[in-house]
Amino acid sequence: MEKQYHVLNGDALKEVFPEDIEGSIIVMRECLIDGDLNGATPEAFFETRATFLSENYGGSKQDYFDKVVTEFDKIRSISEESEVNLWFEDDLFCQVNFWFIAHLLVQYRIKNSVYLIRPEGHHQYGFGGLSETALLNVHKQRVQLNHLEAIADLWGFYRDENSQELLKAAIELEAVYPYILKAVRAHIDRIPKEGDEGRPTRSLRAIMKELNTRDFGQIFTEFNKREPIYGFGDLQVRRLLERIINA
Structure with missing residues (x-):
């Protein structure tokens, strides 16, 4: 069996992740729906995020590099001939993080088979509300991502605040990934406009x-x-x- 990597949407899933599912675990510990996303280089971007999160969420900038960036670095080291499983939900918080992970996979030229794993229907606690049996089942029902570059492009449009292109790309992906369009529309609805707080x-x-x-x-x-x-x-x-x- 090929080696597997699992990119999890947070530590809550890591705490209940079934031992029967083999593979290396990478945890996404960001909240890219909130805060400054500026940075011309990866280093500048991570510095921006470290500053924002330390000032608004607590913790130190070094914590960010130790606990968040180190997980991203693991993606760069994914071995060839392995399978990559992305465990992300349908809400906007999760979707933006998912788009960013897709961006990193494309940026790092990871050519492995990539799969998406989602909960069956919406649950208040997402993956964290599923039993071990249910987690094993959704893993078996994973879906191969054949549009990874198009999904990665969503991150660029989101980061650049290009709502027009973001919506256009989501509509083009709707037939295969309808939940992406729902998240994109929710994002556009939250943007303040004249006379509307979002x-x-x-x-x-x-x-x-x-x-x-x-x-x-x-x-x-x-x-x-x-x-x-x-x-x-x-x-x-x-x-x-x-x-x-x-x-």
Whole structure:
């Protein structure tokens, strides 16, 4: 059997990853839906991300390089004649990270067979809410990615804030990857426009008004019920909520 690599969408999946699935594990520990994406070179980009995350999410810049960039470096070292499995969900948070991983695979000229593994239907906790048996089943149902370069292009359009080309590319991929278009449209809906703060902020304002509360726990739970397409964690929602309250 060929060696397998598994690029996981986070540590939550790593904690429940079945021992019966063989292969090397690489963990995606970024949240590329949030923050500055500038950087003309990979080194400059990672420096930008380290600065943003340390200032807004806590931890040190060195933590970013030790815990995040080292995982990306493992992709560069993927051996030939191996299979690469990408474990990502359909929400925008996961999709943007997925596009970035596809970009790295293309950039590093990884010519291996690449497969996508997704949960069966949407689950509140994604992969983390699946049993070991269910994880084994979705692994067996993996789908080979035959459009890796086109998916990698999505990252470039997203990074460059080129919504027109991002939407066009997603529409071209819709027949095979319909969930990509849903995530792209959710992304475009969240972009503030004149007189419109964007869909996530509108939803948060509506929730605060309807529940008559500023309690974060209640707001966060309700936001995830209404807007699962975004896949926001507590840190992303808290940042949006703080902007509303401080406005």
